Amino acid sequence: MSRLGWYRMIVVVGLTALLEVLCLAGVIDKITMQAPHLIIRDLFRMLVSGRMNAAITKTLGNTLLALVLALGVGIIVGALLHRVRTLRDTLDPLFATYYAVPVFAFYPFLIVVFGLGDLPQILIAFMLGVVAVIVNTLTGLDRVPTVMLKTARIMRLSQIDTALRMTLPAAGPHLLTGVKLAVAYAFIGVIGSEFIMSRGGIGYEISFAYANFDNATMYPLILLILIASVVINGGLSHWEHKLLARRGMR
């Protein structure tokens, strides 16, 4: 591990240790928070018992679905907009201000239209992520050097070959930025909406446990979300780092 990596580790371990001491010393009382070692123990027990499996599966499944939708639709729409200049110029200001709109505000409307099932949650997560994918796809396509597209024509590649073998890898690093954002937004969208109104999922379980002063369930679930997002994001970042290093962009 690098020197900075060790520093980061020390910060995380140090803060956890501080929390542990504060909890054990009674500065933070038990109703407010459990000691970190208890949270880890409870998370372990929870996973072994399998009582949260349904909630975890539902949340992860919906997140994955929203992610795939956001990526699929985002990349296709981005590629189409890249070709239709007027439409793109028309929509550009909309994309620029899109994230100023709290998508969660549409939740009541989505429930009225789609009911109380999983669909509104997936749609919120999709809506959060899709524009980030569109914007990064457009940036990626803009950055494909003209000389590479000319090279594709010299090599007499078909349109599909050009898209898959030239444009896609050339725009790759930007697309990956879109993927990273979409992953984060998918999690935020799904778990966030589970908090507001849902009959299952990790977000719902956390909010249910909170209402019942059930710290032994609430904190382990929060830790689980933390671990999941750190692992997924870390994996993607690692991959991105390798990709960029190969291209001399790091």
Next chain:
Amino acid sequence: MAASQVRLEGVDKVFMAGTPPAPLHAVGPIDLEIRRGEFFAVVGPSGCGKSTMLELIAGLTSPTKGTISFEGTPIAGEVPDGVGVVFQDDASLPWLDVRSNIDFGLRRSGLAKEVREQRVRDVLKLVGLSDFATAYPAQLSGGMRQRVCIARTLVMQPKLILLDEPFGALDQQTRLLMGDELLRIWRETAATVFLITHALDEATMLADRIGVMSARPGTIIDVVETRWPRERDSTIIQHPEFGVITARLWKTLRGESLKTMRTGVVADEGGG
């Protein structure tokens, strides 16, 4: 001298450019024959449409008027088989190592894997990159990356190689050495070479014939024969004829370059 391989007859190219779009006469009329196996260079003031002419011959763009034929067949807005192009800008693919870069175009040729590997090995040797087969472009110098692009073109065994200021971004010494390599490759492959350059000495040193282009709209105003032996290298710059030819090129070009400077139309269409 062998028969003509490329023939341009009354070729004109008019672009719509600027806001609001207005017609811009980029090149023409051009009448030119390039002979099979010769090394033909084009020099001209910046913005005279040199690159446009190359793109016309490559089939990357269609002429507004006139016809261009390659090996007797008209080029109709599509890149003909047997034509390779090396651009000024680095066109190496950063996500592939050197070997895969060179194999990129070959892969869909339908050749057996062993044949392809052998051909890649051969051109790697030809451009002196055998030790860098598994390196990525980011690990190479500008000159080496340009050699990757040349190798990627050569591996397709083109009958006509078009080069658009391929050494423009390199320093003088590297350019001279790359020129030597280009001459060697030209001899060994027997391909026709069409080189665009803004460096008069480069054109004189490398080419059998040099076409001089006018200011925009670019036309060929002079064709100079160098009469160098086929076996030659960069030491030819010591030859007394070298100065004479370069001087003749400059005499023709000076007025044209001044025209370009005075009118201030150095609108750069990608170096040409």
